[in-house]
Amino acid sequence: xxxxxxxxxxxxxxxxxxxxxxxxxxxxxxxxxxxxxxxxxxxxxxxxxxxxxxxxxxxxxxxxxxxxxxxxxxxxxxxxxxxxxxxxxxxxxxxxxxxxxxxxxxxxxxxxxxxxxxxxxxxxxxxxxxxxxxxxxxxxxxxxxxxxxxxxxxxxxxxxxxxxxxxxxxxxxxxxxxxxxxxxxxxxxxxxxxxxxxxxxxxxxxxxxxxxxxxxxxxxxxxxxxxxxxxxxxxxxxxxxxxxxxxxxxxxxxxxxxxxxxxxxxxxxxxxxxxxxxxxxxxxxxxxxxxxxxxxxxxxxxxxxxxxxxxxxxxxxxxxxxxxxxxxxxxxxxxxxxxxxxxxxxxxxxxxxxxxxxxxxxxxxxxxxxxxxxxxxxxxxxxxxxxxxxxxxxxxxxxxxxxxxxxxxxxxxxxxxxxxxxxxxxx
Ligand SMILES: *Cc1c(COP(=O)(O)O)cnc(C)c1O
Numbered sequence: 001x002x003x004x005x006x007x008x009x010x011x012x013x014x015x016x017x018x019x020x021x022x023x024x025x026x027x028x029x030x031x032x033x034x035x036x037x038x039x040x041x042x043x044x045x046x047x048x049x050x051x052x053x054x055x056x057x058x059x060x061x062x063x064x065x066x067x068x069x070x071x072x073x074x075x076x077x078x079x080x081x082x083x084x085x086x087x088x089x090x091x092x093x094x095x096x097x098x099x100x101x102x103x104x105x106x107x108x109x110x111x112x113x114x115x116x117x118x119x120x121x122x123x124x125x126x127x128x129x130x131x132x133x134x135x136x137x138x139x140x141x142x143x144x145x146x147x148x149x150x151x152x153x154x155x156x157x158x159x160x161x162x163x164x165x166x167x168x169x170x171x172x173x174x175x176x177x178x179x180x181x182x183x184x185x186x187x188x189x190x191x192x193x194x195x196x197x198x199x200x201x202x203x204x205x206x207x208x209x210x211x212x213x214x215x216x217x218x219x220x221x222x223x224x225x226x227x228x229x230x231x232x233x234x235x236x237x238x239x240x241x242x243x244x245x246x247x248x249x250x251x252x253x254x255x256x257x258x259x260x261x262x263x264x265x266x267x268x269x270x271x272x273x274x275x276x277x278x279x280x281x282x283x284x285x286x287x288x289x290x291x292x293x294x295x296x297x298x299x300x301x302x303x304x305x306x307x308x309x310x311x312x313x314x315x316x317x318x319x320x321x322x323x324x325x326x327x328x329x330x331x332x333x334x335x336x337x338x339x340x341x342x343x344x345x346x347x348x349x350x351x352x353x354x355x356x357x358x359x360x361x362x363x364x365x366x367x368x369x370x371x372x373x374x375x376x377x378x379x380x381x382x383x384x385x386x387x388x389x390x391x392x393x394x395x396x397x398x399x400x401x402x403x404x405x406x407x408x409x410x411x412x413x414x415x416x417x418x419x420x421x422x423x424x425x426x427x
Contacts, residue, residue, distance in 0.1 A: 002281045003033040003390075004366065009327045011364055012030065015393040018286060022362045026401060027288040028305035030373050034391040036282035037067065041074050044134040047256030051263065051270060054120075056100050058238045058275030059085040061370040066389055066398035067279065071108035077120070078123055079238065079273035100235060100271055102149060102390045103197065104129075111136045115144060121233060121271075122148040122199045125172055130185055137190035147195030147235060148173050148181055150220065152213040156239065156423075159316050159364055165200030165213060172198065182229050185244050193229055195271070196221060199237025202276060205249040208256040210236070210389035214262045221266070234263065234351075235271035242280040244367050245319040246277060252277065276370040283369025285310050285315035285385070289357045290340070299335035301357055306339030307346040310365060312371050314345045322348065324355045325362035332356065333399060337363070341380050373399075381407055 003014045011018040013031050017306055022029055045055045056077035059068065063085060068078065069092045077098025078089040101114050102123040114122065124130050124146050137144040154165045164171045173181050185191050189405030199214050214236060221231050236259060242247040250258070252274075264271065279316055287305035295299070312318040322337060333356045337349040348365055357363065376384045383402030388395050 002036045004036075004284055004364070006327065011323060011325045013284070013390040014249070015354050016390045016395055018284075018364060019362055020036060021388060021390075021395060022286045022288065022325065023386055024395075025397065027286055027362065028303075028309050028385040029286045030283055030385055030387040030399075031286060032067065032279075032283040032369060032370065032387065032389045032398075034070065034389055037070050039073065040090075040278045040282060041071055041076060043295055044252040044256075044272070044278060045074065045076065047253040048260065048270060048272065051273060052268070053270040054098060055272045055274065056098065057278060058140065059089055060374060061275030062279040062283070062372070063088050063374050064387055064398055065092045066396070067109055068094060077271075079275075083107070083113045086110075086114055086117065086119070090379055096120075100196070100197075100273070102273075108132065108136060112140065115142055117138050118142075121197075121235070122144065122146045123235065124181075124185075125149050126180060127184065130188070130191065132179070134188040134190045143190050143192050145192045146185065146193045147193075147197045147231075148178055148185070148395050149197045149199065150175055150178050151218060152198055152200065152216045154200050154209050154213045154216075155202045156209045158201050158203050158239075158241070159318075162203060163201040163318055165198060165209075168179060175220070178220065178229075179223060180326070181225055183227070186229060187320045194231070195233030195235055196224075196231050197233075197235035197237065199235075200239060200274065202239050203241040203247075204239045205241040206245045207255055210239070210255065211258050211262060214259060218262060218266065221268070232269055233271050234266070234268045235273065238273040238275045239276075240274060240277040242277055242367065242370075244280075244321065249277075278370075280370035281367050283367075283372060285365040285368040287363055287365065287373060289359055289361045289363060291359060292335075292357065298351075299333055301335050301337045301354065301363075303337060303348070303363060305348070305365070305385070306341040306382060307343065308341060308377045308382050309339075309385050310348070310368055311373055311375045311377075312368075314343075315375075320348060320368065321366040322352065323364045323366060324357065325364050327355065329355055329357070341382075348364075348411065378402075378407060383407060 056079040149172040386401035387399040
């Protein structure tokens with residue numbers, strides 16, 4: 001369900017014309033629907049209402065302040081993977097005791113920052129990290145609430161780059177070693193064991209892998225309790241998939257039902273870390289057709305967005321639906337839709353049957369709300385796009401387009417290079 005629909009022949013975001021937004025704010029442009037974001041969060045959170053739980057939105061999926069604020073207002077928390085994400089979450093109004101922190105490579109500075117602000121839980125991924133955290137907590141005169149992230153060795157049947165719960169992946173603690181980790185953690189003076197966590201991957205389109213992982217973790221919780229180690233929080237990560245093309249992922253209530261069936265008799269608080277399922281279909285990237293050209297091999301639609309703006313097709317060979325913003329033309333042809341970046345991997349669609357556009361037409365790249373802007377870069381010295389949030393008939397600019405000045409902000413030419421041309425050392 002999302003609020004990007006045609007009215008007559010024109011694509012709208014809620015009550016606002018997408019073409020109008022593109023005219024007003026320029027392209028490439030990220031557009032998000034507030035109604036869709038709020039609805040997705042509420043539907044997900046409500047699916048777990050019978051059981052104690054905290055929905056921590058996965059900030060890496062979309063970290064714009066305005067978007068984080070929506071979920072903070074809805075009573076949600078944040079799942080973060082860096083100090084920068086903690087900073088953003090706090091600035092957006094997230095309560096620190098609703099922040100959980102995962103990641104294999106937390107630095108000393110990041111750990112200190114998280115300890116100082118007092119987050120809910122550190123999801124620990126190695127003994128080395130645990131030792132460092134214990135020491136940082138000692139130095140700061142505080143205690144660190146932890147869970148271990150267990151690698152349950154489950155195949156989530158998704159793209160290899162986004163599967164995280166297999167033995168060969170870098171994430172988590174091997175299940176066979178976890179009991180020793182907990183015993184060891186118990187001996188550390190500045191560590192409080194409060195939970196257990198796992199996150200097996202992303203864009204998962206069936207409940208099976210979630211249930212399988214959960215069963216392994218659950219039997220492990222029992223084992224820990226037999227040893228007198230009390231687990232309060234069970235963090236089951238994120239990873240629920242969405243429909244980009246023809247996928248049929250379980251809707252949140254079906255996912256919740258499968259999860260709750262496993263934990264209903266347990267005295268636990270669930271932590272959920274949805275990312276993509278909340279924001280993925282709540283955002284689009286609008287781009288303008290610059291040129292259409294045909295070679296003896298192919299037809300190309302060259303647009304003003306590039307892989308630097310939305311990298312999913314290039315990085316994962318991911319499918320993103322392409323819609324015409326105004327659909328007067330019915331003529332279809334097979335074409336590659338490509339960006340202006342100097343890389344052959346810079347494409348949004350290849351050999352796709354698309355409506356034949358004219359130069360100057362706007363195209364909408366659908367399902368761009370998750371892992372879209374957050375993965376944007378300045379490659380080819382391209383300023384990153386603007387982002388707008390639509391609420392009914394109102395539009396709010398939530399990130400202005402970057403300027404050329406911002407591109408070189410923070411760079412510095414050392415004085416020795418500033419002598420007259422022809423007098424530098426190398427000449
Ligand atoms: C990326 C990530 C998530 C969110 O994954 P989605 O597939 O976007 O739901 C949740 N938890 C952790 C630890 C992650 O790394």
